[in-house]
Amino acid sequence: MGNLVQKYIDIAKEKNPGEPEFLQTVEEVLTSIEPVLEAHPEYVEAGLVERLIEPERGIQFRVPWVDDNGKVQVNRGYRFEFNSALGPYKGGLRFAPSVYPGILKFLGFEQIFKNSLTGLPIGGGKGGADFDPNGKSDAEIMRFCQSFITELYRHIGPNTDVPAGDLGVGGREIGFMMGQYKRITNAYDGTWTGKGTANGGLAGRTEATGYGIVFFAREMLKHCGEDLKGKTVAVSGFGNVSWGTIQKLNQLGAKPITISGPDGYILDMDGITPGEKEDYLLELRNSGKNVCAPYADKFKGAKFFPGKKPWEVKADIYMPCATQNDIRLEDAKNMVANGCKYLCEGANMPTTNEAIAYLQENGVVVGPSKAANAGGVACSCLEMSQNAEHIMFSKEDVYKQLEGIMVNIHKEAADACEKYNLGYNLIAGANIAGFERVAEAMMLQGIV
Ligand SMILES: NC(=O)C1=CN([C@@H]2O[C@H](COP(=O)(O)OP(=O)(O)OC[C@H]3O[C@@H](n4cnc5c(N)ncnc54)[C@H](OP(=O)(O)O)[C@@H]3O)[C@@H](O)[C@H]2O)C=CC1
């Protein structure tokens, strides 16, 4: 790594102590874009990287609410409006006990480049709260969401900041937040994405992230002269993204064999097939218990491995779709020992930097999350245009556009690494292609 990039990383470390997840993504992105900075001294002159690693705005607020026992609870809410060079801040809200600024800043920073890769006019942001929706009643979730929006409403809007879902935030939560936003502002507009279709939501948005990940994986394999058909796939998680991924894998003739939860993982060598098994994932998620073990009680032949991760299973492709840093160095070693050739990231930053380095050194092709899971936010942007135009797109329209966008993202990432003689390194390629578009826009807007 050159001195210049090291200087930026040192600045980030000094300004963001105790935020390892944010520093991890800053280091990954900046290391990749070094050749672009060398080719563009004007970016250095304009302090572009120093500005890029600092959120434009960070909001923290109190979220008081009353639980079903009449007890007052207090959570912390946040929104990091990271970069608006390409358009309104865009990115999800995460509700999970682990939420703190370091997590949201990592997600917001990633979102800048992901959104740029879609080629659509959206900036990057992320928010959420240290609230655990698991085990809460619908009434508690509603009261929490209403309180959260009673503060956040003043910072968002269809041309300012457009939130969506992420971990712990699905259609139900978006509905409650949109309802409260509308009540306060008296505006029925495109401030939210991931809404139910009855609320102006986009047909196909729920499965878009997972479908996009599989389209991206298909392009990776195609580039390497292979086909998804007949490939066994180890998937982690059992939420929205895993469900969409498993559906599309089945549709394209691959065989998903695992899911996982905080309790362990399920191995189903018969495949997690369409119909009863795919649908059961929804039941598991909706149980609010956040465990996957009951799958093995329901389906003969499936096995549950408590406290373990699916990365010890032999598979042709690995697709982490749960949460950050799910794959660590020891997991990467297992994968390589099992003959792994492809890793396609569904969750945001699911692999540690050490694990990525090991996988790449051992010839594994890695599809980075900011490219592979960009189909979700791309469809959110379609939802924004649907709302702005006061029309409704059909599911067929959405699927067609999504596939085109994912093919293009793969091509842009592959072309960018080739342009800088980096071989077929999609991590570098995605970071470079995402950065180039943001940098160009920032340069045109002056020092802001
Ligand atoms: N969601 C997205 O668009 C994107 C997510 N990611 C990343 O992927 C990883 C996993 O996130 P994610 O799967 O979203 O987390 P969750 O499983 O928590 O899903 C989020 C919400 O989606 C709802 N949900 C889950 N499955 C379904 C389904 N099959 N149909 C309808 N709604 C469903 C749930 O809402 P309810 O409780 O109401 O059922 C849940 O609260 C994280 O790293 C995240 O950052 C990355 C890109 C986009």
Ligand SMILES: O=C(O)CCC(=O)C(=O)O
């Ligand atoms: O749809 C969106 O706006 C954001 C989705 C998201 O949170 C993500 O891409 O990580």
